[in-house]
Amino acid sequence: MARNGPLPEELSQSFLVGDALAAGVSAGRLRGSDLERPFHGVRRLREAMPDAPASVWDARRADLLRRAHAYAPKLGAGQFFSHTTAAVIWGAPVPLDAELHVSVIGNGSLPRTRGVRGRRVRAGMAVAVFRDGLPVSSPASTWAMRGELSVPDLVALGDYFCRVWREGFLRPDAGRPPLTTPRLLDTALAAGRRRGAERLRAALPLIRLDSWSPRESLTRVILVQARLPEPQLNIDLWSARGKFLGCVDMCFPEFGVVVEYQGRLHGDRHAKDVERIERLRAHGWVVIQVTSELIRRPAELAGRVRTALLAGGWRP
Structure with a gap:
């Protein structure tokens, strides 16, 4: 296979080396200049240079999202993105973390890769869903996992997740449903012992539905x-x-x-x-x-x- 020749259609933007070899891709092709090596055992097709981000925060968020998509093929059974990484995937305004956070419920295996922090979650303490093709903790679970934040930051995160996109003069996306509700935040908080539970409880009644x-x-x-x-x-x-x-x-x-x-x-x-x-x-x-x-x-x-x-x- 040519050094930068076409790859099999069954391989996605990011793929495991083992899957590529099984599909007939040669070791030489896996060293092609059009492939990145974001994690051990993973290759990712290089993308065209994106437009300049609006801010440093936007640039860091875009980088974290690229790394999350690159790591996705390595996610094991029951593993999902959580904590800061989940908040970023949902588009939430949060302080960014350089590491990817990956959780598993119960006794499943934890990831052991540089740049990835494994987290173990007790059964019933998180709900995993899909967002942009990525398994990720639900908005309510993500909020309840962020108890290390200050009360104002937890309010801002809750406001983002619960925003109701109502009708109004020149308002965008009117009628778009909120990502979650205060009731679901309360349910996630009550699911068990949470880090920063006192701050979470203080923030919950301050969350509103129309903060932008x-x-x-x-x-x-x-x-x-x-x-x-x-x-x-x-x-x-x-x-x-x-x-x-x-x-x-x-x-x-x-x-x-x-x-x-x-x-x-x-x-x-x-x-x-x-x-x-x-x-x-x-x-x-x-x-x-x-x-x-x-x-x-x-x-x-x-x-x-x-x-x-x-x-x-x-x-x-």
Whole structure:
């Protein structure tokens, strides 16, 4: 077989060396320049260079997904991706881990490969499903496995998994079902002893169905833990004459206060956001803008919102 000749159709993008040899692929072909060696005993067809990722996090997430797909042929009976790796496969906003996490329920064999961390899960403590062709712990199981995270991070993860894609002006994917529900998160938490169970229990009642980003979730947790009233999330605001003013992250309609998290915006996106906020202010809304710097000073953030609420008529 030519060094870079075609491979048998039964081999997927990633495949075991043993399966390739059994299909008639020569050892020389397995050394072809078009094949990567991501793990011992695995070959993967090299892919075209992807477009530049939007951020460092996106690049690291894409790399982890490539490694998960590359490792998939080595998964043994009953093994599935879990913990951080599962969260990334589901697209969740989580701190990334360099290792792949692979779990097995009960006494099944654990993986022993460099770059892969084997985890043993007691029966009944996890449900495995398929996502993008990969066996992976369900969203509810994945959330309950992440008890080492802080309460705000667990809330952000739960918000992501439970988001309801509701109807609204210019909203994307309206009607798309949530990945899971708070009830299923509670069931997963109650399945047995969990690492970080106290944090999981504290986070569960703070999870909401209409938060759109982890920074929004963190901002909301800061405000609620400061004993401020809970804001409405991602609601559309209109002028008295019916003109659409914008969709806002958090809003206290009865007190005329809007709270907006401002990520890193550039070019046209930044200009449109500036105009949206000025439009809101021109129609009488007090807009508190939150940045990554302000989030590091939660007392100051809560103080700014408290002052605006009091001026709008809120009485604690």
